[in-house]
Amino acid sequence: MIRNFFIIAIVAGLAAIFVTLFWNFGDSTTLTPLATHYADKGAAEVGAPNLVTSIVVTYRGFDTLGEVTILFLVASIVSFFLKREKLQKDIELKRETSEIILTASKLLVPIVMVLGVYVFINGHLTPGGGFQGGAIIATAFVLLLMANPDFKINHRIISIVESVSGISFVLVGVFGILLAGGFLDNKVLPLGTFGKIFSAGAIPLIYSFVGLKVGSELSNILSNFQGIQKEEM
Amino acid sequence: MANIILQIAGGIMLLSIVLSTFRFFKAGSLVDRVVAFDVMTVASISLIALISHFAGRTIYIDVAIIYGLLSFLGVIIIARYLEKSL
Amino acid sequence: MEIIALITGFSLILIGLYGILSKRNIIKIIVGFSLFDTGLHVLIVTVGYIKGGTAPILDSVVGTTDVASKIVDPVPQALVLTAIVIGLGVTALMLAYALKMYQAKKSLDISDFKDMKW
Amino acid sequence: MEIIKIIGALITLLGSVFLLLGSIGLIRMPDVFTRIQTGTKASTLGTLLSLLGIGIIYFDIAGKIFLLIVFILITNPVSSHMLARAAHYIGVKKADVTVVDELEDFENEKLNNKTKISE
Amino acid sequence: MNLIIIIVLSLIMVVMAVTAIIHKKLAVAVIATGVVSLMASVMYLLMAAPDVAMTEAAIGSGLSTIIFFYVLNKIRKAK
Amino acid sequence: MKIKSLIISIITLFVIWVLLNMKLSTEVLISGAVVSVLVGLIFCYTCGIFDDLKLNPKAIGYWFLYIFVFIGELVKSNFDVARRVVSPKLPINPGFVEVKTKLKSKLGRMILTNSITLTPGTLTVELKDDTIFIHWIDVKGENMEEHTNAIVSKFEKYLEVIYG
Numbered sequence: 001m002i003r004n005f006f007i008i009a010i011v012a013g014l015a016a017i018f019v020t021l022f023w024n025f026g027d028s029t030t031l032t033p034l035a036t037h038y039a040d041k042g043a044a045e046v047g048a049p050n051l052v053t054s055i056v057v058t059y060r061g062f063d064t065l066g067e068v069t070i071l072f073l074v075a076s077i078v079s080f081f082l083k084r085e086k087l088q089k090d091i092e093l094k095r096e097t098s099e100i101i102l103t104a105s106k107l108l109v110p111i112v113m114v115l116g117v118y119v120f121i122n123g124h125l126t127p128g129g130g131f132q133g134g135a136i137i138a139t140a141f142v143l144l145l146m147a148n149p150d151f152k153i154n155h156r157i158i159s160i161v162e163s164v165s166g167i168s169f170v171l172v173g174v175f176g177i178l179l180a181g182g183f184l185d186n187k188v189l190p191l192g193t194f195g196k197i198f199s200a201g202a203i204p205l206i207y208s209f210v211g212l213k214v215g216s217e218l219s220n221i222l223s224n225f226q227g228i229q230k231e232e233m
Numbered sequence: 234m235a236n237i238i239l240q241i242a243g244g245i246m247l248l249s250i251v252l253s254t255f256r257f258f259k260a261g262s263l264v265d266r267v268v269a270f271d272v273m274t275v276a277s278i279s280l281i282a283l284i285s286h287f288a289g290r291t292i293y294i295d296v297a298i299i300y301g302l303l304s305f306l307g308v309i310i311i312a313r314y315l316e317k318s319l
Numbered sequence: 320m321e322i323i324a325l326i327t328g329f330s331l332i333l334i335g336l337y338g339i340l341s342k343r344n345i346i347k348i349i350v351g352f353s354l355f356d357t358g359l360h361v362l363i364v365t366v367g368y369i370k371g372g373t374a375p376i377l378d379s380v381v382g383t384t385d386v387a388s389k390i391v392d393p394v395p396q397a398l399v400l401t402a403i404v405i406g407l408g409v410t411a412l413m414l415a416y417a418l419k420m421y422q423a424k425k426s427l428d429i430s431d432f433k434d435m436k437w
Numbered sequence: 438m439e440i441i442k443i444i445g446a447l448i449t450l451l452g453s454v455f456l457l458l459g460s461i462g463l464i465r466m467p468d469v470f471t472r473i474q475t476g477t478k479a480s481t482l483g484t485l486l487s488l489l490g491i492g493i494i495y496f497d498i499a500g501k502i503f504l505l506i507v508f509i510l511i512t513n514p515v516s517s518h519m520l521a522r523a524a525h526y527i528g529v530k531k532a533d534v535t536v537v538d539e540l541e542d543f544e545n546e547k548l549n550n551k552t553k554i555s556e
Numbered sequence: 557m558n559l560i561i562i563i564v565l566s567l568i569m570v571v572m573a574v575t576a577i578i579h580k581k582l583a584v585a586v587i588a589t590g591v592v593s594l595m596a597s598v599m600y601l602l603m604a605a606p607d608v609a610m611t612e613a614a615i616g617s618g619l620s621t622i623i624f625f626y627v628l629n630k631i632r633k634a635k
Numbered sequence: 636m637k638i639k640s641l642i643i644s645i646i647t648l649f650v651i652w653v654l655l656n657m658k659l660s661t662e663v664l665i666s667g668a669v670v671s672v673l674v675g676l677i678f679c680y681t682c683g684i685f686d687d688l689k690l691n692p693k694a695i696g697y698w699f700l701y702i703f704v705f706i707g708e709l710v711k712s713n714f715d716v717a718r719r720v721v722s723p724k725l726p727i728n729p730g731f732v733e734v735k736t737k738l739k740s741k742l743g744r745m746i747l748t749n750s751i752t753l754t755p756g757t758l759t760v761e762l763k764d765d766t767i768f769i770h771w772i773d774v775k776g777e778n779m780e781e782h783t784n785a786i787v788s789k790f791e792k793y794l795e796v797i798y799g
Contacts, residue, residue, distance in 0.1 A: 007340040011333055018329045027321060027370050031387055035394055039387040043377055051375040051390070052607045055397040067401045074408035081415045095318045098522055099762050101309065103745040104515045106682045108302075111508075113674045114648050115302060118655050119295075119610075121666065126295050127376065127606035131404045135614035139303055142618050146309050149318055194383070197662045214404065218619060221411050225626040228418065229319065229633075234439070235494070238446035240557050242487065245453040247564050249480070252460035254568055256472075257591070258575070264469045264524045266587055268476050271516065272463055273591065274617075275480045276456050277598055278509070279487035280561070283449070284601050286491060287557060290374055291498045293606050296597075297488075298501060298655075299613050301508045305516040306618040307590060310625055312519040314583070316526045319629045320559055324603060327566035331573055331592070338577040346627070347577070350585050353620070354573050357596050360612075364603050374604045391604045403611045407620060414627045421631060455713065462720040470758065470770045471729055475720055478755035482713050500654040514752035514759075521760045521770060525731075537730035537774060 047191040048124035048200040056129065057203050061173065061184030068166070068213055075217040082224040084231055097147060105147035112140040120211035124200045130207040134214025141219045145226055153223040162216040169209040172202055243283045250276050267311050274304040324365040331358025345417045345427050349410060356406045360399045367395030445493035452486030455479050468532035469524050477517045484509060562602055569595045586624045590616065643685040645675035687740030687798050694797045701793040708754050708789065716755040716772070730774040731760065734767050734783040736791060743798030750790050757786055 031039060038051055038059065046054040056064055120133030144151050176185035186206070192199030250273055257269040278300050285293035313319045331354055338351025372391035373381065381389055417427070424431055462475025485506055492502035531538070569592050576588035593616030600609040648671035656663045688694075719726055738744050748759040751769060761768040769786060776782055 004341070007337065010340065011337050014336060015329075015333055018333075022325065022329070025322075025325065028368075028392075029370055031369065031390075031392055032394075035392045036387045038393060039375070039390055043383050043386070049377040050607070051377070051393040052397050052400065055393055056400060060397065063398075063401060067405060070405060071408050074412050078411055078415045081419055095316050095526065097318075098519065099741065100515060100518055100745050100748055100759070103684070103741045104511065106679075106684045107742070107745075108511065110644060110648055110674050110678045111651060112302060113678060114651055114670060115298070115655070117670050117674070118652065119299075121670075122656070126292055127374070127610050128295060129400075129607065131400060132299075132607075132610045132614050135404070135407075135611070135619060136299070136303070139306060139614065139618040142306055142310070142622050145622075146306070146313060149313070196660070197656075197666060218407075221408075222619070222622065225411070225414075225623055229626065229630060235442035235446040238443070238450050242446070242450045242453040243557055243561065245450075245457050246487075247561060249453070249456040249460040250568070251564060252457075253463055253476075254571070256460075256463045262469065262529055263581075263583055263587075264520065264529055265472065266584060267520060268469070268472050269463065270587055270591060271520070272460055272476045272480050274594060275477070275484050275509075275513065276460075277594060278505075279449075279452065279456065279484045280598060281601060282488055282491045284558075284561070284598070286494065288373065288604070290376075290380060290606075291495050292374070292376060292378060293601060294498055294501050294505070296601060296606055296609050296613060298505050298508070299610055300597075300617070301505050302512065303614060304594075304617045305512040307621050308516040309519050310618070310622050311583075311587070312516075312523040314625045314629055315523040317629075319625060320562055320602075323559075323562050323566055324599065327569055327599070330570050334570070334573045334577055342577070344582070346582050346624075346631075347585065350576055350589055353589050354576060354592060357592055360608070361596060361599065364600055364605050364608055367605075368603050372604055374606050376606070396605045396608055399605075399608050400611055403608070403615060407615050407623075410620065411623050414623055418627055418630060421634070425634070427631065455717070458717045458720055462716070465720060465725065466727075467725075468729075470760075471727060471772060474755060474758050474770070474772050475716055478753065478758075479713060479716060479720075481753065482709060482755075498657065500657050504651065504654050510753070511749070514749040518748065518752055518759050521758055525760055532729065535729050535731075537732065541731070543733070543768070 043194065046186060046200060046203070047194060048203055049194070050124050050127070050129075053124045053129050053203065053207070054200075057206050058184060058186050064210065065170075065173070065184070068169070068210065071214060071217050072162075072166070075220045078221050079224045082228045084227055097149075102147050105143050109140050109143055112136060112143060116140065116211070116215070120207050121197065121204055123207040124203045125197070130210030131214055133207075133211035134216075134218060137211070137215030138218035138222060141222060145222070149226075149229075153219055153226075155220075155223070158216045158220055158223075161212055162220070165209040165212040165216070169206060169213065172206055172209070176202075239283060239286060243280070243287075246276055246280050246283065250280070263311075263315065267308060271308050274300070274307075278304075321365055321368050321370075324361060324368075328358045328362035328365060331355070331361065334358075343429050345420065345429055348429065349413050349417065352413065353406075353410055356402075356410075360402060360406075363395045363399050363402075367392035442494050445490040447490070448493065449487045449490030452483045452488075452490060455483030455486060457483075459483060468535075469529045470521060471532065473517050473521050473524075477513065481509065481513045558602055562599065565595045565599050565602075569599075582628055583625075586621065586628070589624075590621055593617075593620070637680075640682070640685040641675060641679060643688065644679040644682075645671050648675055684742055687743065689797060697793050697796045701790070701797065704789065704793065705750055705753075708750075712754045712756050719772070726773075728773045729770065731768055731770050732774060732782045732786075733779055734769060734787050735779065736765050736767055736787055738765075738791065738794060738798060740798040743794050747787070747790055747794055751786060 048054040116133045116136035119128035123129035173184040175188045180187040186201030189201045253269045253272040260266045281297040335351045335355030369391045375390040375393040459479035466472045492499045572588045572591045576585045597609045597612040652667035756772045758770040
């Protein structure tokens with residue numbers, strides 16, 4: 001009883017805060033000074049048409065680095081928790097996979113991969129970028145798992161891809177300190193023509209590394225959750 | 234003229250999403266809800282295409298491509314869960 | 320239009336909070352957390368919306384001159400972009416904890432885990 | 438120019454009508470399998486037609502629209518097949534008007550064979 | 557038009573969120589969360605944020621659902 | 636046979652890349668070549684999915700014929716189902732029937748079953764070797780031969796030429 005009362009009191013208190021916030025909310029018609037700077041100077045300074053990309057990769061590059069680190073920590077903690085202690089032999093009879101989904105997965109996995117690569121290489125021109133591309137690459141592994149529930153994702157390859165792309169990401173940032181204005185500055189490579197694929201300095205390179213890293217980390221989390229299905233509880 | 238016709242089409246698409254929501258709540262089994270979810274996904278792909286017309290940005294079609302290629306996975310996952318072979 | 324999105328974000332946060340506080344099943348608590356997350360993201364994106372603005376991508380529609388009067392605020396979008404991926408990571412972590420807790424006590428009820436309660 | 442736009446808009450309108458028919462079928466049909474039939478199939482054609490209309494209006498994105506149509510044609514039937522297969526396997530209640538079920542006989546026969554072998 | 561779309565979407569989102577909290581079956585709660593994610597993605601597109609919409613589409617449709625269902629499958633098997 | 640399947644899949648991926656980018660500049664072509672060769676080598680080296688595809692002129696002609704036949708069937712049967720949905724008496728007569736197919740190649744079977752599923756009124760429920768189980772919304776005919784003639788044959792005669 002008293003618990004319910006407390007819950008309702010907390011929710012109502014938060015709702016009251018929201019109502020006051022709501023009454024003071026005015027329609028914003030102009031950008032903040034920071035956003036105005038990004039909008040007016042961003043194209044000349046960074047050379048990327050997608051302003052969100054230029055903020056994520058260059059202006060707030062440290063945020064991206066921190067986020068990739070958090071994701072790496074999550075992947076390692078999940079694999080530590082779901083470590084397989086005793087391998088149980090699979091005795092129960094699973095229903096065999098339909099032939100249609102087997103063929104469809106063979107047909108679709110390369111296409112999904114190409115779509116993921118498109119999303120993170122064109123991150124500075126169209127909506128998308130490393131995080132979306134990484135999520136799409138992990139989804140290709142979901143498709144493989146759906147076609148064959150006993151499919152094993154090779155942990156060696158995943159960890160090699162993950163560490164190589166992570167180290168390269170940091171190295172490109174350090175090159176930014178040596179050759180250009182600061183950490184993760186994209187002007188280590190020439191800016192190129194506005195609106196082409198190979199332009200905007202190092203942004204396609206950085207986003208490719210971020211995409212590979214995010215994709216391999218998410219696949220690692222997935223394969224841990226899949227691996228525990230066999231184990232006896 | 235073309236704009237008015239497209240607005241009517243958008244209204245009809247919203248109506249179909251709302252109708253499939255009804256089926257979601259008045260479902261006999263889990264499979265019924267999944268079918269309603271599937272229809273909602275497919276209808277929202279065309280809604281995304283219409284929104285890209287109203288906003289005047291053809292670049293939004295990329296989002297529709299991601300949806301069209303990935304949204305069927307949700308249904309397949311639930312189907313594998315139902316036949317106990319995940 | 321912003322006002323309705325704002326109300327949606329607020330109500331998703333309140334529903335999620337109510338679910339987190341009142342439900343006893345751990346999976347339900349994680350579902351409530353997921354709803355809270357979505358509501359928060361809707362809220363932050365709505366704060367960055369400018370009336371009549373378009374997406375902050377410079378192509379033939381927007382052009383490269385006088386950009387600031389045409390686009391919406393890109394900073395909240397960049398923050399939400401990373402927050403969604405982190406949200407998935409946190410959800411996966413919580414589910415891993417939930418599995419381990421279920422393995423220990425064979426129960427998903429939060430009131431069965433009183434060992435450290437004071 | 439205006440004529441082409443109106444033609445595209447009309448095709449989109451036709452597509453949305455098919456979407457509506459799909460969801461009406463979803464509500465009216467008596468059991469799961471007939472709902473999958475009318476719901477997902479009619480809505481697939483509806484989506485194809487609406488995308489085609491948008492592709493006619495904006496001709497410069499016709500390539501992307503074509504790819505999207507091909508993807509939907511590959512993925513959508515696969516998902517409804519998997520759903521119907523799972524629904525039949527777990528024994529969802531069929532409508533009373535169902536006249537014949539040869540698949541159930543087939544599955545039962547296979548089950549009998551399997552138990553015989555194991556004995 | 558945008559106003560009508562956003563009103564319908566937010567109604568569906570709120571109703572689905574309430575369903576996700578109060579429904580007894582866990583699988584229904586997870587599917588309802590998926591619907592909320594779907595509608596949120598269309599809503600981000602209306603708020604002129606295609607990057608965010610793409611992220612939500614890629615993560616909410618496949619990855620989030622499969623992690624939840626792996627856990628549900630494990631719990632169901634142990635019972 | 637492995638080489639042929641690999642080459643076809645690499646070309647398909649390259650076409651998809653160009654269609655996604657919607658322009659034909661040199662850098663799009665270069666990056667597309669690199670990406671499609673890499674993805675094709677890693678993910679399609681052993682899949683052998685296009686092994687049975689025939690590439691003679693007759694088969695290509697039949698491709699176009701098949702597409703036209705398929706679109707015609709799609710529209711016709713959609714109107715048929717729409718009539719059933721809106722008529723107040725709901726004239727349905729559903730049932731699960733068994734049909735046989737003569738196709739051997741896997742991709743051909745997948746395209747056949749997808750076509751059957753996409754034409755409303757019929758829905759593939761199970762595929763075992765050469766037996767397809769179909770949920771039919773309006774069962775006509777008595778035995779398996781009649782069902783096969785009514786559902787499968789109209790697509791099969793084209794796919795047989797394409798996939799052998």
